Amino acid sequence: MTGFQTLFYKEVLRFWKVATQTITAPIVTAMLYLLIFGHVLEAHVQVYPGVRYTAFLIPGLVMMSVLQNAFANTSSSLIQSKITGNLVFVLLPPLSHWDLFGAYVLAAVVRGLTVGAGVFIVTAWFAKLTFVAPVWILVFSVLGAAMLATMGLIAGIWAEKFDQLAAFQNFLIMPATFLSGVFYSIHSLPPFWQAVSHINPFFYMIDGFRYGFFGQSDVNPLLSFAIVAVFFAIIARLAIHLLKSGYKLRH
Amino acid sequence: MQQSVAFCVKSQATMAAIQITNVEKSYKSLRALGGVSLSIEEGEFFGLLGPNGAGKTTLISIIAGLSRPDSGSVAIHGYDVARDYREARKRLGVVPQELVFDPFFSVRETLRMQSGYFGLKNNDQWIDEVMHHLDLTNKADANMRSLSGGMKRRVLVAQALVHKPPVIVLDEPTAGVDVELRQTLWKFVSRLNREGHTVVLTTHYLEEAQALCNRIAMLKAGKVVALDSTAALIKRISGSQLIVRLAQGKLPDVLKPLVLHVDELAGGNEFALRVSDYAEIEPILVKLREAGAVIEDMQLQQADLEDVFIQIMEGEK
16 A cells, blocks of 8 residues: 555544544434424525425535534544644654645545535435435535645644634534535525625535525526536645645654 | 765765754753763664753653754654654654553554554564564453553553564663563563664663673763763772671771762671782781771672672762
């Protein structure tokens, strides 16, 4: 195996060995969201004509799980390795910044998609779903997972303690996820919050992903794709630059 | 272009296992390394000694690419650790000082993983051999968390050796470990050295350094204060020491110029006196008797690395 393949394999094995916490738990959480929000709002909300609220909610929950778990994988792996000191095992071998970036991000994408698939399997029974454009489903889930994995990588590199990582997660990732239209269409928001949502890249990921199911969305999926791709390119460049410069890793 | 070719030829011809050139490193206001230059030749067993905070670990971190120097450069077998980091790191095995491990994996998984990071396939035979030499075989499938400190240390050593690096750096590998591991470790590392591996060692056990290292550099406050063969360093202290512990009386003033060291732990009654000849012992005893001092214990010690270390470190105050 090459160094890149080994690191990828190790990162997958790392979350797989604690699958109860890294896979089962987020699936159960998403299921609870569906049961509670679905039950309370089913009779009151209809976002797209002909689409029940529970059906509308499922792709949002799937994508939210994909994003949150992709972020959690890279960020927790890095911060744990930094704090326990075993990051040296990765820093001593001849792994390039590309190897590190590729392996960490790809493993996090695998976790994000695994959890997403799990959430989909357990929630799909609750509503009749359609798959109008499955390619968009795949494109947005992979790209979204890669983007959050990269953000997790940056957070993990930057944070020096769990507290700082928690701040990143609770004050940036969580609000951006919740304000992205997981539970509603942004058209139902007041104009100000609609405008705010439009500068949130998470909104485009979820909107585009949902388009793949229903063929309906707030924004054209091509535009969403372009925005997400550009945003990913920018943060990937930043992450690679940090890895190359050794910022907070090689003192 | 001409210049770079000439440089390559030159660097090949004079290639050291580790070439450290004028390395400087500061952490905020603390100057950890103040222009260190060292050339460690292939096949050497090299000791890097110095008190805590002398800069040994900082220097090793820079050699390993874990830290970046403010200025200066380090090359492993001619490969710059920053510019040609892939080639440099392939040739280097480092045992870090901190007892670190990955709690998710077993010993064998840890070693296979480390081997894979270096791009090695089918390395199980060598992994088994390393585990055998470090007495790890019966712990191969144990989770890292379940191992004792000494066992974790052995795994760290094994991890540094999975890719058979020609240059091995051990940063205080025997700190806080039992005699058995020390002996196992030194037997194995000495064998690797005999087979041609270059070994760089930092330790606070000076008798280990004396027994193992053919050459030693002493570091103090980020500078090399001594660099010589172990034998030449010990020769710097001529003669021996007469250790006398007094039961009664005081050391007479006339003997005070001979005092090398007063053992405060022995209540200030134990003195190490410099003697260059056996003939000097009798007059010392006479002077003690004349001063009314009663000797409780006495022994003659040959000078060793510890004496040299103390002398050099005190001389640099």
